[in-house]
Amino acid sequence: MNFRAIQAIYLFEMARTWRTLLQSIVSPVVSTSLYFVVFGAAIGSRITEVDGVSYGTFIVPGLVMLSVLTQSIANASFGIYFPKFVGTIYEILSAPVSYIEIVIGYVGAAATKSIILGLIILATAALFVPLHILHPWWMLTFLMLTAVTFSLFGFIIGIWADGFEKLQMIPMLVVTPLTFLGGSFYSVNMLPSGWRTITLLNPVVYLISGFRWSFYEIADVSVALSLGMTIGFLAICMTLVWWIFRTGYRLRN
Amino acid sequence: MLASPPIISVSNLSKTYGSGFKALNGINLDIRRGEIFALLGPNGAGKTTLISIICGIANLSEGSVSVGGHDINKDYRTARSLIGLVPQELHTDSFETVWATVSFSRGLFGKPKNPAHIEKVLKDLSLWDKKDSKIITLSGGMKRRVMIAKALSHEPQILFLDEPTAGVDVELRKGMWDVVRGLQASGVTIILTTHYIQEAEEMADRIGVINKGEIILVEDKAGLMQKLGKKHLKLYLQGKVDAIPASLAAYNLELSDDGHAVIYNYDTKGERTGITSLLGDLRNAGIRISDLDTTQSSLEDIFVSLVRAP
Numbered sequence: 001m002n003f004r005a006i007q008a009i010y011l012f013e014m015a016r017t018w019r020t021l022l023q024s025i026v027s028p029v030v031s032t033s034l035y036f037v038v039f040g041a042a043i044g045s046r047i048t049e050v051d052g053v054s055y056g057t058f059i060v061p062g063l064v065m066l067s068v069l070t071q072s073i074a075n076a077s078f079g080i081y082f083p084k085f086v087g088t089i090y091e092i093l094s095a096p097v098s099y100i101e102i103v104i105g106y107v108g109a110a111a112t113k114s115i116i117l118g119l120i121i122l123a124t125a126a127l128f129v130p131l132h133i134l135h136p137w138w139m140l141t142f143l144m145l146t147a148v149t150f151s152l153f154g155f156i157i158g159i160w161a162d163g164f165e166k167l168q169m170i171p172m173l174v175v176t177p178l179t180f181l182g183g184s185f186y187s188v189n190m191l192p193s194g195w196r197t198i199t200l201l202n203p204v205v206y207l208i209s210g211f212r213w214s215f216y217e218i219a220d221v222s223v224a225l226s227l228g229m230t231i232g233f234l235a236i237c238m239t240l241v242w243w244i245f246r247t248g249y250r251l252r253n
Numbered sequence: 254m255l256a257s258p259p260i261i262s263v264s265n266l267s268k269t270y271g272s273g274f275k276a277l278n279g280i281n282l283d284i285r286r287g288e289i290f291a292l293l294g295p296n297g298a299g300k301t302t303l304i305s306i307i308c309g310i311a312n313l314s315e316g317s318v319s320v321g322g323h324d325i326n327k328d329y330r331t332a333r334s335l336i337g338l339v340p341q342e343l344h345t346d347s348f349e350t351v352w353a354t355v356s357f358s359r360g361l362f363g364k365p366k367n368p369a370h371i372e373k374v375l376k377d378l379s380l381w382d383k384k385d386s387k388i389i390t391l392s393g394g395m396k397r398r399v400m401i402a403k404a405l406s407h408e409p410q411i412l413f414l415d416e417p418t419a420g421v422d423v424e425l426r427k428g429m430w431d432v433v434r435g436l437q438a439s440g441v442t443i444i445l446t447t448h449y450i451q452e453a454e455e456m457a458d459r460i461g462v463i464n465k466g467e468i469i470l471v472e473d474k475a476g477l478m479q480k481l482g483k484k485h486l487k488l489y490l491q492g493k494v495d496a497i498p499a500s501l502a503a504y505n506l507e508l509s510d511d512g513h514a515v516i517y518n519y520d521t522k523g524e525r526t527g528i529t530s531l532l533g534d535l536r537n538a539g540i541r542i543s544d545l546d547t548t549q550s551s552l553e554d555i556f557v558s559l560v561r562a563p
Contacts, residue, residue: 002330002363004360004361004363004364004365005360005361005362005363007360008357008359008360008361009361011360012357015349015353019348086344086345086346086347087340087342087344088344088345088346090310090338090340090344091338091344091358091361091403092361093308093309093310094308094309094310094333094336094338095333095361095362096329096330096331096332096333096334096362096363097361097363098330248312252309252310252311252312
């Protein structure tokens, strides 16, 4: 294992994060605060409790997940796409590093960044609504699993993309809608039964449900199923990454 | 003297791109330890593809490559750790400082931190006073040197320089060659590609010519220089001859211009050029000369005739 290479890539990526602190950390925090003001305070005050918790409190886990998902994908896809775009990828490819080391470096940094971001948003939320976390370790577990899985997914998008348009396309057209429809702002049980069945095809439902359970012990689907599905997505992403490096897809032509 | 094993050995290497384009076709090439090898070839000949495969940036289609005795696929870690690569294009991280980007390269190649070595590399390349500058603020020539510094950060045994002096001014080019010679003196093997034949002539120990994905010539520079020493004397005749008279057979003359001229090849470095006796023998044979002309074949001519050959 070339640990020094992992460290070099990881620190390089984290340095990029600190350099772009404003867009990396500040803007998601600002936009999340806006969600709290609009949904939590303005609209939420007209909504009675959902599953026994106030609406403002109910949406906290969903909002954290929304940011973690989008930021994981954005960070990781940009992290690997940019060297491809400017050509500095040559150095990574010519270095004595295995694909596992490259993935740990890039995905590790992207996941770290979104976990930090998730915790900052959680702290921001605590300023607006009373927060209680029943299972903090499970909360962290779901947070980490989701950050790693979606950073891997972002890494795959970054390798697949051959233009900035494609880089934006999947997060915009697929991930954001799935997150909004995945129960960030409502309980799946609030939907008519037909829509409910369709919603259960949305993978994000399981992520948010499990994460919300770790806060309030309320869930749309069982926790075991949430955990299983999350690990399942992780396995799918890992397989795809393994295939990419084995074939040299879009990396070593 | 027993020849030491080649530091890079390329055998039967072929590369076909997904589009079906065959960039390399059955390349066989050995690079000797400690030499400066110049790879010459026109645009699109396959120079960069060959380097990319040896360095691990592109996959090969057929054949094999070993670096320091290590197969580049089976034992890529050892093979790649021996190599420093300076690609043709200026690929740099604009917002990093010179020091950070060179240190990053060293880490990436798995070497422990060694500020003294990086300091030496930066000083050798006249970059020391720029170590805290962001790369985006540097000139093209400096960026090129930053890339060389990155390639040297992990103390490679082999250095690839792909068109290192493209777009670099004369002064800087000289400085760069001094660095290259210094590296060779410290035992580093250097492979460079270039368009400038003069450059190859000045720097290289051996020269290889690649065209249309095939190596068409590999020779010691001395051998090529000998070819360079050849001159051609063209004698324009007052009349026309149908054949070279038997009395002149020893000169190996060639008929030219439909028999209105003859060409004599001689070696300027030889003790005797044979010109005086040729002229005498021509007169004895009754052949009169109206004019004469001498030309020298340059490496450029050899190169052009090689790559133009069908």
